[in-house]
Amino acid sequence: MKVEIPSRRANRLINPGCVVLVTAEHAGRRNLMPAAWVTPVSHDPPLCAVAIGPGRFTHGLIEKSGEFGLSVPGLAIADKVARAGDLSGSEVEDKFAAVGLTPQPGWRIRAPSVAECLGHLECVVEQKITAGDHTVFVGRIVAAFADKEAFGETWLLPEDPHLRPLHHLGGDWFAVLEKRLLVTGG
């Protein structure tokens, strides 16, 4: 039996890609915010997209700087991810300090990345699309780094759950993937 899902929760059916901390910086002001609505969109050139509400402080920093970072948190900092989503950079001087996360210099962009995270993408904005009540920033990936204990050819999902990327199911619900499976079609 299937039950109808209300449209306000429909996105949660395809939500659980990993959650990211979006970072941005402009004119000496840096910030981070969690985002679950993020996806790769092109191999060549390598592009990814993130949907950000125009009211977010981070939105303005991305618009002005033309860059953003995506840092992938693990389970170890789930509480800080949730806290970063409850707080706006418009309310505090430095959200990194407010939530207890460490900014580290970007490799190829000015925006910092989050030192405690397992993986990092750095993106330069190629396109900005208004989609309903969010803006989809499409970014060209100009740098990518990851912890080698956590990521090889894919996420490795080792025994230590803190080395697994964090997923956001919706509301206050988060998850980590349990097991990597090799499945071939032929």
Ligand SMILES: Cc1cc2nc3c(=O)[nH]c(=O)nc-3n(C[C@H](O)[C@H](O)[C@H](O)COP(=O)(O)O)c2cc1C
């Ligand atoms: C797990 C999680 C996922 C979120 N995903 C998104 C998202 O994809 N897009 C978005 O605009 N806001 C998302 N939010 C809400 C923002 O992170 C939140 O409004 C944040 O306070 C904005 O911070 P800022 O104003 O400092 O930019 C999410 C929040 C949480 C906790």
